[in-house]
Amino acid sequence: MSEHAPAPGRVDRESRLAHGDHEALRLWLRLLTCSSLVEASVRSQLRRDFNCTLPRFDLMSQLERHPEGLRMGELSRRMMVTGGNVTGIADQLVKEGLVTREAPPDDRRAFVVKLTPAGRKAFLRMAGAHEAWVARLFAGLPAVERRQLHALLAKLKDSVTASARSEAA
């Protein structure tokens, strides 16, 4: 059980671990729990208030930071999903008139995706609410600890990246 006294009736992914289990595993499950909780909250509010999904929001968010547009492959890397996935999400957004898919003159294999004015407007409206939601979810953690957590996660990211890069055995 957790040393942190869960509320009486609470049951979630972590509860399954007996104390004898190894600590890297427990750390991973706690990380996953936190991530899932935040993601679920944000997704449901995004749906409720804007009838939008998280991946669509994510894609538009990338484009908002790159007014010159991004190629499909760039979107794929930045969103950390496969290329085929981006194709489908972009298709939707094009159909809704929120982004465009233009052929760049220098490479006829590629496509450059850009926000339309309507897309940018819709995104900005969502982004404000989104930031407030996230701030609220993290508000229970003091600023000092948020900074510590941020730094520790940077190290974890390095560890995971290094390990995953040599993923043979």
Added chain:
Amino acid sequence: MSEHAPAPGRVDRESRLAHGDHEALRLWLRLLTCSSLVEASVRSQLRRDFNCTLPRFDLMSQLERHPEGLRMGELSRRMMVTGGNVTGIADQLVKEGLVTREAPPDDRRAFVVKLTPAGRKAFLRMAGAHEAWVARLFAGLPAVERRQLHALLAKLKDSVTASARSEAA
């Protein structure tokens, strides 16, 4: 950009944030990045070595800790997914002979899911490899920092849970 010097060509979900963005948002994106990286690594190895998916592994993992079996609703809560989802995953596992779905005598609406001997055997084989993968992914983080991270994530979990519970505005 990150203060942690990413490798030259690296691009991912976090790179999009300019320094002017607010820190709760950056913390959330870093958390999500870490979680996604670990998840992707584990999923691909689970698939490669055992031809199994993460949700199936997760469900079996719950059952291994509860030899008396779990009801569908319990599985749903522990796995943090909706009930309809569990139905489909359990269906698959029943079809593969790895779990059983029994009707308890006291409640004819419910089903109790249990690992079969074959299911338990298959799970134990995977669990060993799984634990080693996770340990490897987290190995770059010293034990002290792993403990700090674990404690901070406990607080974050509380913060998120408290905030999400009153999710109206």
Added chain:
DNA sequence: CCGCGATGCTTCAGGGTTAATATATTCACC
């Protein structure tokens, strides 16, 4: 005992996701 809200599960539609495969284009090298 009977009605009715709550509970446990399933079904379905709409998306998201991956891995594998296919096609077109570019690039490097000869």
Added chain:
DNA sequence: GGTGAATATATTAACCCTGAAGCATCGCGG
């Protein structure tokens, strides 16, 4: 210039996931 490897994207099958709707059962208050 031509050939072949690498690159950019699209397509598809199979699976995961949610939210909404529906059905059966439970249990409780009258």
